[in-house]
Amino acid sequence: MTDHQWSSRNKTDLIIEVWEKLDCESVGASEIEAIETVVREVYGENAADPPVVVARLLADEGAVLRHPEILELDVRRRLDSPYDAMFRNILRYSTFAEAERSLRDLENLRKKLSGDEDKHGLAMLRDLVIAAREDARAGAGDRRSTEKERRFYAEIAEWFAIWLQSSEIFGSWVRVRKTSPTFVQEFGSDGE
Secondary structure, eight states: OTTOOOOOSSHHHHHHHHHHHHTOSEEOHHHHHHHHHHHHHHHOTTOOOOHHHHHHHHHHTTOEEOHHHHHHHHHHHHHHSTTHHHHTTOOOOSSHHHHHHHHHHHHHHHHHHHHTTOHHHHHHHHHHHHHHHHHHHHHHHOTTSOHHHHHHHHHHHHHHHHHHHOGGGHHHHHHHHHHSHHHHHHHOTTOO
16 A cells, blocks of 8 residues: 555545555454655654544544444553553543543643653654544433433533643633532533
C-alpha cells in the first residue's frame, strides 16, 4: 500500500480511504496499524492518532470493530510511550466529582506541557480528552443503559467539549454549571 497514490485532502479522509482500500469486513489491530503506516507516510511520523480515535472514526463510517484487539493495541501504545506515567489513570469519569477532579488535573498537566512547549504531549492530551468525549457520547446513546446513565454521559460529554474549547475557563464554568437550575433539577444539588 505504500506505493499507492492517495486522493484524500485531509487526514480523516485518508484514514477512511485506506480502510476502504483494505476492503475488510471488520477492523482490528492489523488494520489500524496499516492505516497508521499510511498516515505516517503522508503526514509525518507523529501524525497517527491513537488506535481508539481511529477506531471511533471508522465505526462512525460503519466499520465493525474487533474491540479487544483495538484496546490491546491502544494500551500497548500507551505503555510504550514516554508519556505513560503522565497519562496513566489521569482521566476518570464515573461520577461528576471524579470527572471534575480529572479535568482539573488535566488542566494542570496541559499548563505544564504548554510551559515545556511539548507539542506532542499536548496533542496526546487533547486526543485523550477527545476519545473520552466520544466514549461519553457513546454512553449517552447506549440504549442498554438507563435513562439516568444516558443523561449522565451526555452531561459528561458536554464537560469534555467545554474543556476542549477552552480549558482555562473550565473550572469556573463547571462551578456555575453545577449550581444552575437545569443541572440541579436533572442531577440534584450534589450532582450524584
